[in-house]
Amino acid sequence: MIKTDCHLHSTFSTDGSSDMESEILRAIELGLTSICFTEHNDYGTNADGSFVVDTPAYHDRLMRLSEKYTGQIEILYGVEAGLQPSDDIFGYFDRYLSENDFDFIIGSSHVVNNKDPYYPVFFEAYPDDDAAYRAYFEEELENARIYDNYDSYGHLDYIVRYGKTGNTFFTYEKYAYVLDRLLHEIISHGKCIEINSAGFRKDMGYANPHTDIVKRYHELGGLPPTIGSDAHNVSDMAADFDKVEAILREAGYDSYSIFRKRARYELPL
Ligand SMILES: [Zn+2]
């Protein structure tokens, strides 16, 4: 069974709605052995400074709560870094990550050309969803090719949640030309991918990325994935982890990865 949730947002994230302590209590109630908070830091994306965590306040609260609940649950200190192929942004994260003692870094693509697919206007820049999806994967490839200061690449096919056609026409095979190169870059840099169970809550019928991408990652020699619910509130924590376990087994894994002080550990399913 999966007993850890390594992708969690609390009110330290701009879009988080549950307090950190209530999430810890929920994790204990669920019988989890470890959780990792991964608050947003999308430096360089929003002019108003949103989605950049107040790191000192986040660190302080997490350390106090970690001590309070010692012996009941392991609480890990992580961040979800919004990756974009830019010297300014990569330079910022290199400094930021060297100055902060994180356990775990999820690298995620939330934008393409610094535009957010969450907003429908994003897709107006492309002739169709297919072109937008290709641009997204190509930008992920660029990130993975030139930057490796992260531990696990988050929700690789995140953009498919937002297109007008959603995942209706989305298959691994259609994008294999870029996805195989992307997986190769991630694997050859010794990084993991994440299986993000939010896909089930977005009515995709699978986690992110698509099960066929997880299978291909395994075929190419990928390390056991990290697992996260991407919960922004207590009710989504560890959601659909039974289905994620089935995906892992179907892809050929009997373990998954977690990180402490940026070092990888494997836990059995
Ligand atoms: Zn994300």
Ligand SMILES: [Zn+2]
């Ligand atoms: Zn997230």
